[in-house]
């Protein structure tokens with residue numbers, strides 16, 4: 001599923017719809033001209049783009065970058081001073097004070113919608129920012145946000161930005177252990193959470209999860225927990241640590257002096273899974289990030305003043321940060337904040353919400369499209385969707401079949417689709433067709449955005465020319481690039497800049513076709529992409545081996561019809577432990593408890609032994625082939641310490 005097959009489908013080009021091109025911000029000749037300019041004179045190009053930002057002190061410097069590990073640095077607009085919340089709020093007040101900034105659609109369609117104007121959002125952000133200052137939060141302090149998809153999540157992020165605190169948003173699906181690790185890593189001073197979350201009618205015990213996390217070692221940096229009353233459930237309040245949000249913002253002034261931030265001062269940390277060890281704290285700074293997300297949001301979504309923009313991603317992921325919060329608000333757009341899920345109360349919810357709010361730009365993940373495609377066309381056809389003018393996807397490769405269904409059924413063959421490739425690390429979209437300029441091919445992210453220089457390399461780091469398949473690297477920086485791994489700059493350099501010297505290594509495989517268009521094929525490292533969420537195999541393995549009956553575990557991805565990839569775990573039990581179905585279920589539950597539901601293994605196979613080299617390294621290539629049910633492609637197993645373990649694994653594989 002993950003690997004799209006370009007060869008047959010590349011011929012099927014969907015030209016830019018002429019009606020769309022006629023009104024588009026950027027057309028083919030604009031793309032060609034601006035792309036050429038952005039490479040020929042990056043300084044001039046990005047200087048002009050930065051004019052869209054309200055600077056307290058405009059930058060005189062633009063790009064200052066070296067990917068050389070001996071003299072490594074990435075700085076953009078380094079002497080500029082600004083405040084991100086001012087750009088998202090104050091700047092909109094004169095022209096757009098009464099315009100709706102956030103359109104909140106609750107989990108239950110019968111709960112009233114909230115329409116929050118820029119003026120109101122500004123006041124709410126200022127009140128919370130003042131309250132945070134009163135609680136002793138200062139510039140540079142880390143604040144953990146663990147909230148459902150509700151307007152308070154956006155308010156909390158912008159309140160941090162207002163006073164220069166660094167937010168670290170944790171997805172509401174993460175379990176106490178994951179919360180504790182993330183709090184400990186950045187020594188957060190304050191946590192913002194809610195009594196409970198609601199997803200598809202189910203309650204998520206957010207406050208109880210925070211309580212459990214704060215009982216774990218390493219979390220005593222937290223002085224205060226602010227609790228948003230959301231469902232009204234009774235929660236345990238520990239005084240004086242825990243405070244109700246409504247009580248602390250009560251009576252606060254609705255204006256707040258913004259903290260002047262240097263362009264390179266941190267804006268946020270967002271934890272993401274890597275191929276080794278614990279999740280890393282991806283750090284983004286203020287000036288470059290904001291410039292990049294605002295500019296890409298306008299160009300790639302062909303944004304207009306009256307658009308209703310809906311990105312379905314939770315703010316717990318980078319897509320929510322860049323394209324629900326910072327990009328749209330910096331552009332003065334109206335953004336939908338959706339608390340629910342695509343199949344509640346029924347599988348036409350997305351399309352009903354589009355009709356209810358007149359959504360014009362819709363951005364979601366391939367996994368949701370595949371799940372809804374399986375339900376047939378009727379739930380879609382029963383809705384109008386006439387307001388839509390553009391569709392987007394993000395998070396994983398989209399298979400051509402799902403692409404065409406999205407195009408033909410959801411978009412009534414009217415709307416262009418932008419397949420946007422990017423990463424937590426990249427801040428914003430890097431490879432995507434500009435909708436009025438670039439023809440589309442189902443399954444291809446097509447062309448680089450302005451200033452982006454993708455390239456393909458082979459395993460030895462040799463640049464590949466023309467039509468080729470290899471590892472995707474980026475040859476130069478862009479303003480939205482991450483600046484470091486929080487607290488571990490060496491890990492940042494080692495992870496991304498040592499594999500191929502002088503280049504940023506994405507961790508993705510990619511094919512470039514004869515026309516020069518890019519087809520991302522998926523991760524080439526030990527990261528599994530489950531429903532667009534990154535899961536490190538090492539994290540799942542360490543959760544499994546933390547169970548008292550497990551001796552060893554190896555985890556790989558396998559193709560999954562809906563999720564893109566599923567999680568396949570091979571588990572070796574301690575001597576004397578019985579391989580029962582009950583224990584299998586217990587292990588699955590254990591991983592959910594340790595990491596969270598996104599990391600739930602789809603299959604656990606008992607492995608009396610694991611295939612290892614003589615030096616003791618697990619041969620994941622072999623485990624992947626067994627999980628894929630392709631034992632005929634195992635290749636050479638003669639270098640294994642004990643080749644016979646493979647036969648037993650093949651015999652007992654899931655597909656057998």
Ligand code: 6R9
Nearest residue numbers: 394395396397419420421422423424520523
């Ligand atoms: C934004 C986001 C990043 C990884 C990335 C790649 C995969 C994202 C994609 C895509 C193919 C696309 N990915 N978009 N693969 N086509 N349009 O998803 O960030 O959660 O950090 O994941 O997702 O493998 O390396 P993040």
